[in-house]
Amino acid sequence: MTDVVHPSSPADLLDIESEFSAAELAVRDRVREFADRRIRPNIARWFGDGVFPREIVPELGELGLLGMHLDGYGCAGRSAVEYGLACQELEAGDSGIRTFVSVQGSLVMSAIHKHGSPAQQEEWLPRLARGEAIGCFGLTEPGAGSDPASMTTRARLVGGEWVIDGAKRWIGLASIADVAVIWAKVSDDDAAASPAASARTSAVVPDGSRRERVRGFLVPTSSAGFTATPIEPKLSMRASIQCDVVLRSVRVPEDAILPENPGLRGPFACLDEARYGIVWGSVGAARDAFEAALTYAGERVQFGVPVASHQLTQEKLVNMALEISKGQLMALRIGRLKDAGRLEAHMISAGKLNNARMAIEVCRTARTVLGGNGVTLDHSPLRHANNLESVRTYEGTDEVHTLILGRHLTGIQAFR
Known part of the structure; x- marks a missing residue:
C-alpha cells in the first residue's frame, strides 16, 4: 500500500490540494511562511491600533508579490493560479494585507501595464514591483x-x-x-x-x-x-x-x-483583476477562521467534554468545511480558465459573489464556536468577519454582481 498524503488543511475535504502543481504549491508555501512569520504574530496589534505595517512593503516586493501576475518591468510573471494562492495565504493572515497587494498590483500596476505608455511603464512599474513606490x-x-x-x-x-x-x-x-x-x-x-x-x-x-x-x-x-x-x-x-x-x-x-x-472599460479591466484576487483571498480568510474554531473546539471543555464532541458543534464544523471546499473549487476553476485565456467577466462576478458571501458566513459561524472568547483579538474569526464586510462591499457589492449575473442569464440590463 502507498502512504496516504493528507491535505495541509482539514477544511480540504476533497484533497483539492492534489490538483495544484509543485510550482504552485511552492508559491503557496512561501507566502504561507511569510504570513506565519510576519503577519500572524503582529496582526492583533496592527488591527487594534488601526495601523498599516508599511515596513513590510519592501518584503512583499522581495517575495515578488507586487504585480506578480504581470510580465516585464521587474514583475514576477506568475500564473493566475499562483497569484490566487498568494492572495489566499495573505488573506488568511489578514484582508488588509491582501488588499494592499491587490491595490498595488491588480489596480495601480495593472492600469499602468494595460493602459500606460512605454514611458509611464518604465517610470513606475519597476519601482512599484520592488515596493520602493506605493x-x-x-x-x-x-x-x-x-x-x-x-x-x-x-x-x-x-x-x-x-x-x-x-x-x-x-x-x-x-x-x-x-x-x-x-x-x-x-x-x-x-x-x-x-x-x-x-x-x-x-x-x-x-x-x-x-x-x-x-x-x-x-x-x-x-x-x-x-x-x-x-x-x-x-x-x-x-x-x-x-x-x-x-x-x-x-x-x-x-x-x-x-x-x-x-472609457470605463479601462478601470473595469483593472477591477476584474482585483475581483479575481478576492475570489481566492476570501477562501483564505474562511479557512483561517475555520481552523481557529476547529482547534478551539478540540481544546475547550464544557459539560465535562471538549466542545468538538457536541453534535451541534460538529454540524457547524462540517458545514463550514463543505462551504470552504466548494469555494476552493470555484477559485481553482476560475484560475484555470484565466490561465487558459477563457475567463469571462460574469465568471469573476460569480466567484466574487459566492466566495465573499461564503467567507463572511463561515467566519461568523466560527466565532460562535469560540463563544464569548471569540469577540477578542486573541482569535481571528471576528476580525476576519469584520474585514469581510468591506471585502464583500468593495470591487462590486453583492447587488452589483447579482445584476451582472442576471444580465448574463437574461440578456436584460437591470442596473437602470
Whole structure:
C-alpha cells in the first residue's frame, strides 16, 4: 500500500490540494511562511491600533508579490493560479494585507501595464514591483460608488497641462502613496487636442455635440491641490488605509494621461483583476477562521467534554468545511480558465459573489464556536468577519454582481 498524503488543511475535504502543481504549491508555501512569520504574530496589534505595517512593503516586493501576475518591468510573471494562492495565504493572515497587494498590483500596476505608455511603464512599474513606490487607484467617489459612470471628477486641457478637479472616497493607500491613478471625465474636444490622449477618442454624437469619456491619469500625490485624508474611525480593515481624496485644480503634464483603452472599460479591466484576487483571498480568510474554531473546539471543555464532541458543534464544523471546499473549487476553476485565456467577466462576478458571501458566513459561524472568547483579538474569526464586510462591499457589492449575473442569464440590463 502507498502512504496516504493528507491535505495541509482539514477544511480540504476533497484533497483539492492534489490538483495544484509543485510550482504552485511552492508559491503557496512561501507566502504561507511569510504570513506565519510576519503577519500572524503582529496582526492583533496592527488591527487594534488601526495601523498599516508599511515596513513590510519592501518584503512583499522581495517575495515578488507586487504585480506578480504581470510580465516585464521587474514583475514576477506568475500564473493566475499562483497569484490566487498568494492572495489566499495573505488573506488568511489578514484582508488588509491582501488588499494592499491587490491595490498595488491588480489596480495601480495593472492600469499602468494595460493602459500606460512605454514611458509611464518604465517610470513606475519597476519601482512599484520592488515596493520602493506605493500607488493608489482613484475611481470611487462620495456620490458614485457602484455607478462610476456618474462620477463628477473632470480633467480639462489648459495651456498644455491637464487640470483635474473632483473628489474620491474609499481610496486605499492614498495617504502613503507616491502616485495616484485618477479616473476623470474628459471631453472629446480636449482629448482630440492632446497628442498623448490619442485621436482615436475623438467622436461626435449624432446631434453634433461632443462626448465626455472616462480617462485615467497618473498624478503624483505631491502635486499641489492633492489631499488624502484617512477615513476614521473604522470597524473593518483596520490594518489597512482607506482615504478621502480631494483634487483642487491639480495640474499634471499633458502626457500624464493613460493613452490606451479610453472609457470605463479601462478601470473595469483593472477591477476584474482585483475581483479575481478576492475570489481566492476570501477562501483564505474562511479557512483561517475555520481552523481557529476547529482547534478551539478540540481544546475547550464544557459539560465535562471538549466542545468538538457536541453534535451541534460538529454540524457547524462540517458545514463550514463543505462551504470552504466548494469555494476552493470555484477559485481553482476560475484560475484555470484565466490561465487558459477563457475567463469571462460574469465568471469573476460569480466567484466574487459566492466566495465573499461564503467567507463572511463561515467566519461568523466560527466565532460562535469560540463563544464569548471569540469577540477578542486573541482569535481571528471576528476580525476576519469584520474585514469581510468591506471585502464583500468593495470591487462590486453583492447587488452589483447579482445584476451582472442576471444580465448574463437574461440578456436584460437591470442596473437602470
